Amino acid sequence: MSRGFGRSAGAPTLEDVARAAGVSRATVSRVVNGVRNVDPVIQDAVRRAVAATGYAPNRAARSLVTRRAETIALVVSGADDDSPSASTAFAGRTVTDPFFGRVVTGVVQFLRPRSMHPVLMFAESPADRDHVVSYLRQGSADGALVVSNHADDPLPAQLAAAGLPAVVFARPALPVPLSCVDLDHREGARLAAEHLLALGRARPVTITGPTALPAVQERLGGFRDTMARHGVTAVPVAEGGFSQESGEAAMARLLARHPDLDAVFAANDVMAQGACHVLRDRGRRIPEDVAVIGFDDGPVAASCRPALTTVRQPVEDMAAEMARLLQGHIEHPDRPATTVVFAPRLVLRESA
Amino acid sequence: MSRGFGRSAGAPTLEDVARAAGVSRATVSRVVNGVRNVDPVIQDAVRRAVAATGYAPNRAARSLVTRRAETIALVVSGADDDSPSASTAFAGRTVTDPFFGRVVTGVVQFLRPRSMHPVLMFAESPADRDHVVSYLRQGSADGALVVSNHADDPLPAQLAAAGLPAVVFARPALPVPLSCVDLDHREGARLAAEHLLALGRARPVTITGPTALPAVQERLGGFRDTMARHGVTAVPVAEGGFSQESGEAAMARLLARHPDLDAVFAANDVMAQGACHVLRDRGRRIPEDVAVIGFDDGPVAASCRPALTTVRQPVEDMAAEMARLLQGHIEHPDRPATTVVFAPRLVLRESA
DNA sequence: GGATAGCCGGAGAGCGCTCTCCCATTCTCC
């Protein structure tokens, strides 16, 4: 931390290091960035000068000329605009949701070795979305990773229209010329259905998420189709909102209409957990009386009782892939958008 | 999005706007930043030109001259250096931990109205910490918010030594000249103890976190002292590691040694939940046979069964206060470090 | 009416860096 040189009061600059090493600014820059060959002797002198002055390259100055922020935005987006309370409900749900943590983990996994760090942004209103767009247009970040919880989130389209590099998690409702990562939801649902069938369950019900989401549709379709293929033609459905309470409510409705149900497939773990609570309160044993399968395999799945049998979504890998795709789009602006689909896996625990 | 002007291929610059509006660069800058009086007529022309060109000020250029990044770093820090597996264990634990989400929520609450966004960083190794320090020294962020999960995390001291603005969550083990926010842990433990005493419990046990943490010490001390003051002199203790498994293991040990226990005070909700599982597995009813009190009041507390009675830590408020303090330090570098202590609150649910 | 103050716009100097030229030196090969 010894300064000594930088008589210019502030932090030492390239100029200071150059003077200390007795070379030009350009040479120091070359050594610092490891570009072009530089005489080992001079390299050494420069490195010593860097250490002596405690030099740290100024990021703003570098960005100004390279036109790269070396930063990406991680945008959590999509609360309903016209619902006044949506804003807080959403923030509460998603940021505290372990799903969010898993996304962060995956993104950081990819970014860290590259010494990059995500900027966290939340887009819940039209103003927020404009802000995200202008943030990128200002060059504060080179691209965006978007996680919407709303099927018709307009942000991806805005980003695409502005020609900004972006990758989205889960295919948006209306096609957008952006790369995205997604899960094979139909396959996940098929896995769940076949497991329940193998268990001999013949009166399954399902708790879906908001049916506007394509992913929700696919899970439902996959489940129904598989069941139908095995002769189970009618699968009662209740729609939930991904929250535990909504799962409880949905379960209660299903139980009232179909007291003889023997299996539940919920569109996420949290609702599955809610369903378990209700089932237990009504004296049903899990999995003996009712088998329950969730979706996601978030941290709750393993820690709740009974531990949840669930369809694992490799969120961390998917998030890391988003980052990788984004990097590709940033470095090669003309690269066409692609969709990477991940395979789900059934994780067997206690509930089914 | 109509461009039209910027013949300079890239994004429109101040220069482009100035030309379009028929004024000087300085005037455009003044209008954009709302500094000094500018003739309303000219202001209007400038605004029109801004809209017409689709101008967005370049952040790097601005930062270069203002010496402000208008960005702060949110650093999650503290895995044990010498334990090879600590890195992943930590990342998994903390990022997925709802606690982290609550911190983010609080920080964003403060930052958002100011159009700022946190950069997420993880510091688990000495190299990571050096990286955080140099990131700040590069001017990539104006200051850091540090959340350590390790009592003797060296990062705060490094930051302080480098003279960088930083605020830490929870007082570090060894005093560091940085502002911090903390909870009155003794008071929280007292609240829990008195509630158990009021319930008529006389054979309480407690599951602590890693005893190296000052907060853990205070919770334990506060619990013991309050109990002692009411005649309960011996409180069996088992140390946990804040994870559910560690809570389960601790509970099992306590149960083996003190089968007649009638109350458990756990140092966090997750361990309390683990304790509940073990107690139930051993046939103990909660709260009839054993009353359980957790700490934190994270999202799990309300959603697990039985819903947890717990000591609420206002994490969001604390995190927002961190951001506020940091802003103060950034704007007034000479402001002395302060500690803001928050009051806990007992939240009554089913478990006690 | 002239001197002084106040207001507002423009000119221009950088902020710290990268990167393209350019030039000096050494190497290579006939």
Add this chain to the structure above:
DNA sequence: GGAGAATGGGAGAGCGCTCTCCGGCTATCC
């Protein structure tokens, strides 16, 4: 040994912005 190629360092022009200074203008006051 001399022409050509390669190698490695320096000079200097900006990147897009802010901000100080300056100058021209109008308002104010004796």
